[in-house]
Amino acid sequence: MSSAAPSPFKVLVIGSGGREHALCWKIAQSELVSEVICTPGNAGIAEVARIGTVKATDIPGLLALAKAEAPALIVVGPEDPLAMGVADRLRAEGFEVFGPGAAGAQLEASKSAAKDLMERHRIPTAASRSFDRSGLAKGYVEGCTTWPQVVKADGLAAGKGVYICQDPAEAKAAVDAIMEEGRHGKAGIRVVVEEFLVGEEASIFAITDGASVLVLEPVQDHKQVGDGDVGPNTGGMGVYSPVPELSKRIYKQIEQHVLLPSIHMLRREGIAFRGVLFIGLMLTEAGPRVIEYNVRFGDPECQALVRRLQSDLVPILLATAKGELESIETPEWDARSVVGVVAAAEGYPQSPRKGDRIDGLKDAAAVDTAVVFHSGTKLTRTLDGDEEVTTAGGRVLTVTAMGKDSEGARDKAYEAYDKIRYAGKFCRRDIGRREEARRLQAEA
Numbered sequence: 293m294s295s296a297a298p299s300p301f302k303v304l305v306i307g308s309g310g311r312e313h314a315l316c317w318k319i320a321q322s323e324l325v326s327e328v329i330c331t332p333g334n335a336g337i338a339e340v341a342r343i344g345t346v347k348a349t350d351i352p353g354l355l356a357l358a359k360a361e362a363p364a365l366i367v368v369g370p371e372d373p374l375a376m377g378v379a380d381r382l383r384a385e386g387f388e389v390f391g392p393g394a395a396g397a398q399l400e401a402s403k404s405a406a407k408d409l410m411e412r413h414r415i416p417t418a419a420s421r422s423f424d425r426s427g428l429a430k431g432y433v434e435g436c437t438t439w440p441q442v443v444k445a446d447g448l449a450a451g452k453g454v455y456i457c458q459d460p461a462e463a464k465a466a467v468d469a470i471m472e473e474g475r476h477g478k479a480g481i482r483v484v485v486e487e488f489l490v491g492e493e494a495s496i497f498a499i500t501d502g503a504s505v506l507v508l509e510p511v512q513d514h515k516q517v518g519d520g521d522v523g524p525n526t527g528g529m530g531v532y533s534p535v536p537e538l539s540k541r542i543y544k545q546i547e548q549h550v551l552l553p554s555i556h557m558l559r560r561e562g563i564a565f566r567g568v569l570f571i572g573l574m575l576t577e578a579g580p581r582v583i584e585y586n587v588r589f590g591d592p593e594c595q596a597l598v599r600r601l602q603s604d605l606v607p608i609l610l611a612t613a614k615g616e617l618e619s620i621e622t623p624e625w626d627a628r629s630v631v632g633v634v635a636a637a638e639g640y641p642q643s644p645r646k647g648d649r650i651d652g653l654k655d656a657a658a659v660d661t662a663v664v665f666h667s668g669t670k671l672t673r674t675l676d677g678d679e680e681v682t683t684a685g686g687r688v689l690t691v692t693a694m695g696k697d698s699e700g701a702r703d704k705a706y707e708a709y710d711k712i713r714y715a716g717k718f719c720r721r722d723i724g725r726r727e728e729a730r731r732l733q734a735e736a
Contacts, residue, residue: 300326302361303606305341306348306378307369308332310667310690311591315367315605316341317665318598322606329361335681336666336689348373351381358387365390365610368567371448371588375401379567388613389566392587396558396565399585403446403484406585413557416549417582418574420486422446426471429483433463440488445470447479451515451527452641456488489583491576492537495593498551498569499608504617505555506608507547508568509600509625510535511593517641519722526641527687530723531632532698533596537575546573546580554585566612592632592690595665599630599692631701631724632692633709637668638716640686647672648715650681650688655711661694661701662708683714698724 303319305312305328313336320328320340330337331344331354346353348370358366366382368374368391377394399406404422411417423429433441443466445453453476455466463485470480493515497508511533517523538546550571558565570586570593589597598605603623611620637644646668656664668685689712693704702724709719 299324301364302327302329304358304361304363304366305330305369306354306366306373308334308348309370309591310665310687311589311594312369313337313665314595314598315369318601318605322604324604324606329363331357334666335669335671336664338671349376351376351378354378355381355385358382358385364388365613367391367609369588371397371400371586374587375448388610390609390613391567392565395563397587400587401448403444403584404482407484409557409561410582413553413560415553415557415582416579418486418489420484422482422484424482426467429467429471429485430464432485434460436460438487442486442488443467443470444484444486445476445479446482446484449476449479452476452525453479454525489574489576489581491574494535494538494573494575495590496546496551496571496573497589497593497597499612499617500555500569501566501612501615501617502559502564503615506617506620507551508597509533510538511590511596513590513593514720514723519720524641528590528592529634529636529720531592531596532724533600533630542575550580550582566615591667592634595632595690595692596630599663599694600626602626626694628694628696629698629701630692630694631698631705632690633705633719633723634687635689635691635709635712636718637683637686637688638718644686645716646683646685648683650683650712650714652712653681656691656708659693659704659708659711661704663692664708665690665692
């Protein structure tokens with residue numbers, strides 16, 4: 293591929309979730325882009341991009357598609373293809389790719405490997421032990437004297453392989469679910485047991501080409517399925533930005549003690565990283581501690597980021613892919629608040645129902661400042677030959693809205709959410725209200 297991208301040019305986005313819809317929605321607004329192609333996409337992405345049929349984990353298929361379409365930029369959305377080395381394979385063919393290679397993706401693909409790196413480079417994180425035999429893991433938790441403890445599947449589990457355990461019995465049951473029952477497949481070949489950190493969670497996103505760093509606006513997710521932060525962990529039930537809990541002083545601490553050391557860690561390890569480093573943090577009394585690394589934009593965090601980003605995203609992505617991020621000026625951000633509410637399917641996160649017709653999408657989009665991003669949807673042809681949007685995943689939609697403050701954004705987001713109809717729809721009603729969540733948790 294030529295080092296200089298033609299203008300306007302094609303962009304290929306790999307993935308099918310709400311994150312990819314948000315990326316396609318923003319990329320399609322760029323004057324630099326002639327066409328956005330997304331594979332395999334979803335019903336919402338089809339409104340802003342041409343949809344492909346290649347799965348995100350079909351590496352030979354993606355290589356063939358890239359050669360046929362000749363995009364000037366390829367953006368890899370999900371973690372699975374990154375861990376499989378799709379960015380390495382595409383770069384070897386001369387394509388400009390936003391997303392780390394397999395070595396960098398190990399930060400997310402293996403929690404134990406990430407923990408080893410953090411320990412070696414003295415990056416603050418929770419104390420932990422990893423095990424490849426369930427008996428050893430259960431023996432360890434029986435000897436723990438402080439509770440809760442957190443049991444995690446080592447590999448990629450779509451945000452669902454984390455168990456906060458109150459006592460040894462719960463921890464041993466979590467180990468059995470992960471390692472013996474295989475609830476998370478190959479992700480549970482190993483487990484990590486770590487101390488439970490107390491504090492406020494925060495998500496930090498830094499785009500890097502391995503040399504330069506561009507820190508994006510902070511975003512806060514709500515991981516647990518129920519109001520008040522109760523129930524099992526999910527991929528994320530809602531999001532808000534900006535994050536009032538992150539003062540300039542705390543942000544400076546994060547930058548000095550976590551973010552920059554993490555970038556230096558990658559360089560010292562010889563890991564060429566061109567993409568986004570998404571750091572999940574706990575803000576403890578002793579300072580920020582890393583909960584986990586992710587190597588792609590968060591979902592639903594990405595939906596909030598693109599709503600507030602006023603600058604063109606495409607030059608940032610392309611400069612990162614080329615190793616020229618230092619040439620990018622600091623982006624401009626909308627000062628308003630954004631709130632995103634995830635509309636989930638009945639049974640999520642364990643066994644979500646699928647195939648239900650979705651109505652009210654146009655009514656929701658008509659609400660002032662609202663944008664609805666599709667996550668688990670598909671177009672289904674009816675017996676009459678018409679097409680309708682149906683549910684196809686646990687997290688179905690992310691309904692976003694903006695306001696001069698978080699309360700105004702919340703009101704609009706829930707107003708839009710309430711106009712959407714499908715069987716079994718549910719959401720959290722406390723998105724953007726951390727204080728209310730803490731109160732409900734204390735009362736539970």
